[in-house]
Amino acid sequence: MKIVIKAFLRYLLRRRSLSILQLSGIACGVAAVIGMAISARSALYSFNEAIEFLRGKATHHIERPAGSMDEVTLMEIKDDPAVDFFSPVIDRRIRAGDGEVVRILGIDPFLDSAIRPEIVRTISKGQSPQENNALYDFLYEENAVLIDNNMAGQLGISSGNTINTNKGAVKVVGTFSNPSGEPLIIMDIGNAQKIFESTGKIDRIDLVLNDETGFRNRWDKGFKIESNKQRRENLTALLRAFKLNLQALSLLALFVGVFLIYNTAMFAVVSRRKDAGIMRGIGVRRSEVFFAFTTEIMLFGIAGGAIGSVFGYILSRILIDILGNTISDLYFFLRPIPLPWSWWNLIAGIALGCGASLLGGITPMIDLVKTEPVSALRGRIYQRTSKNTVKRLSVFGLMIISIGVFFLIFTSAHVYIGFAGTFIFLIGISLTTGLVLMGSIPLLRRFFSYLSGTIGKIAISNIWLNTNRTSIAVAAFMIALSMAIGLSSLIHSFRHSLIWWMNSQLRGDIYISTRSDVDVPLELYEELKNMPGIGGIDVYRNIQITFRDKPVHLTAIDSSVLQRYTNFSWLKGGSENWDPVKKGSVIISESFSRRFRIKEGDKVSIESAKGIVSLPVTGIFHDYSTEHGVIMMDRSTYIDLFNDRTINSLGIFIDVKGEQRQKIIEEVENMAHARGLPTSRQRQFHDRILAVFDNTFAITRSMRTLAIIVAFFGIAGALMTLFVERQQEFGIYRALGFSTKQVAVITLLEGIGMGLISFLMSIFTGSAIAYILIKVINLESFNWTIFFYFSLNPYITAFTTAILASIGASLYPLWKVYRLYPQMQIREE
């Protein structure tokens, strides 16, 4: 037995390049899966940690449905029998330096020690007198703050340093450890009230309650009480679509990865057919051959899996940053902390490598072991796939496709069913590759013989003759290309839908303070209202509320201004939809309508400062601003219901044209800048939204690249195996009088031919995937309609990739052809 295994392993050394390729194939597949999985887990873990850390020991919190509350509320809270501990909090955002928007909490260290003891305790953690003064400084220096270690490390600052913010310089008097990835600044509540100009106000009160029901009964009017469970659910729901996206990408990575490993392992076994025949011929038992093969496959699985898991871990570090950017852009600022290396990664990688390898190797192995030594000795050249097998397989494939489509129809039940449907669909398609090959060979042969005569013909015939090998490589490559086409088309269509939406809704000439960290003072609005030349100002206020226990956005706008100046895209009706809004009804976004199955004429019940109110819905509009759904109402309705006059941003519409217009824009800019408010003109505003959009899809794009890399290894492996197996054929070609160059061209054309077939198949499959992603998956996970915008680019990219990858994959065989003497090649015959 040992001898057999040794013989097998020695072969691997002999065929070093093939072995390396095989190993890289497995490693790449594993790396893709592990990398995606780790980064997704890190991001979600950090997110949960951030929620936990901020929550501290609180069981509930109480706040106004919108805006902040009077701090005198604390007088009643302290006497409420249900309250064990409480801590008032100012929870805002601040822009540190030119950098990111960071959460800043204003707390009272005395009261907060019951809620977040670990933060407060760090004020005086140190031993030196200087550090001991931290609490004193924290309380008495007006701009004193504590920052978390991660942030301190990133900014390279320590106690005593100052940081410039949009609210002036703050002095760091201490640092605290923060296990979550959300940077955090802590300030004394009194000082926080000062810098945010909200004296006498607090944003919420964190509570430890002993009797929730009693407390809710006493505080239900005009307040929103949220338990931690609700809060966690709300925040998690906020990330739902994002999480889905990550899961889908992880699944995609798994699919492509497993496919690649499967592919690699199968080639490994098939290419050893002859060796196995010789072994059997000299008296080695079947079981020994089987065992030797298994050992070889497992060795590759283990080594490739181990390498892959390490690479995957490294890859995850890159992906985490991208994920962090996306979460920060869309939800809240988060720097996910990569999970530390765990040996489980290695175990998972090896398991994946071995599992998928065994899966790939098992069928040919059984086949091989069963074969009579004599027929095995002939090598694999004479083994042809019958047309019937191809047809049978394709019929099976078509059945699988229909199952996939069936699943896709029921996506509305759960988006996971849509994922499953998509993958089943892809598996089905790949099973029909043989049939497609069969169908396209005559055409291709004609095309190639037109291009390069007999040589082209021979190349294409070789592809056909080796269908059982080539079809798998073609299928793997095709799936990768289809994914690339599908994802690119989705991104393209989404981007164009977004542009269309921006052009219809965000038509203001200049926007003031569209960032989340600054509000617009009322006086500025009053001042601008009276400025000649300004036709209308849209006063924008957006808050997050819970609707049927899910987070949604509530937006207050000036409906008459929007009616006049914008061109909202309605699901039904037109500009007249604004009329009832002026009288107190609301309009909802498409995502809201789909998510909660609410139509025009229905009513939405929301919790306002006046208690629960029921408002009629009179219009549904397209919206891509949030997948959670938007309820939009007129500002007058909002103020009436929530008693909150905060303005988040202003959109200004200018009536006059020409030079005068430019002057007004500049004047508005000056007025805003004088108050430290950022402005952006329409163009800039749109560009910023697009930048966020592009960021969001960065991870998708990197997965697309990954898919292509994996596919490249797939096709390279296939070509090389084909070459290694058929070296003697090349010898015959040479003996027949073909020049080395011609043989090289045959090899190259085989590669290109496979690439071309893959591409042709991916045109159909990729378009189907694009359709599924846009009309099924996206609609279900985001609840909004993306309009399909055709673009040739994804197809051109796929074509270029296909040709370049197949040429790249042919390089090694080409080099071999030139290097080996013809005699040596024929000698084997």
Add this chain to the structure above:
Amino acid sequence: MFKVQCPGLKDKLGFLKNQRKIWIFLFCFFLSFFYLSPLTLYPLLSHCYTSEWKQAIGKWVWEFPRDHGSHPEYKTEWWYFTGNLLDEKGKRYGYQLTFFRHSLKKSPEKTDKNQKSPWTVDDIYLGHFAITDIQNKKFWFTERTSRRGPGLAYAATDRMDIRLLNWNAIMKKNNIFIKARHQDMEIDFELTPIKNIVLHGADGLSMKGERQGQASYYYSLTRLETKGIIKTPLSNKAFKVKGLSWFDHEFGSNQLSPQQEGWDWFSLHLSDGRDLMIYILRKKDGTVEDASSGTLVEKDGSSRHLIRPFINIQILDRWQSTRSKGIYPNGWRIQIPSAQIDLTIYPLLAEQELITDSSTRIIYWEGAVEGKGTSKNRPITATGYIELTGYAGSLGGIF
């Protein structure tokens, strides 16, 4: 055992007798504050100890109820209630409720009224609250700290009206109403003084060191009839209790020397109507501070100081805490020959040790006690409270 042979020193040392409360205040203050910040206060106090604060120098013109209130021109101040109670079935309970006011400011200068936000930290208020259930051998303790904030904590300057979140002590007419609730612990008592106010030291000026200003103003209501309701984590609902309480009020702006290791403080109600307070300050070198002293209040309310030489205390038993490993005295014989007092005192429950946040390592024992013996040669019983500090790790270093 403390034996002092020089009765003639009485007048010289009498002024030192009130150090006990200052220590307790500071100790408790640290206790509360250090669970936020173990070592913060020392430097704070260092810079607080400045001449800008009004010092306890000279005679104080007492005027009640004004002096039951706060004296913000002094840096520190406390109101201190302890008591032994019986429920309707005769079960025994002890309680402690203490309020502290401490200024964090470096000087007593007032901040500009217009700019002043309620969150401005002038004084911080601290509280300790403990209940002992003798029958069930249970002891519960909690503490809290707050700044003034928007009505979160304050002490009136013209009467006794002290509030710390939902704990408070308010005097109406002649009676004091104290109230505290924390989770399942709750007390709500009405205290009626049986005896007049007792001024300690020289008309209430209680010296605590030889340096001028190292003193405080200090008075007590040693015997208050107590009735009201109590709730413990073991009882499902509040129930009625009555008994006797002890009240202290002290204010000053001084600092302690760090050479002491801890102190033993006794406040006892004797069944013949006499009340006894003794305070023993232990130094690190094993000796007893000369300031250690006491006050005896007769049934009619008249009082006299007991200087250290008059007090003879013998420790009868010791108890080791399983949690802190500290070894505490657990039984005493107190003899005051000049007052014809001979008492044997034992804790009603050994486990009345307070262990605050483990990282701060501040641990002390304060609990209800009972005893018997003779007073004026007649057999009597006694109840009261004893405080023992510095037995589980020295406190001096922290101070």
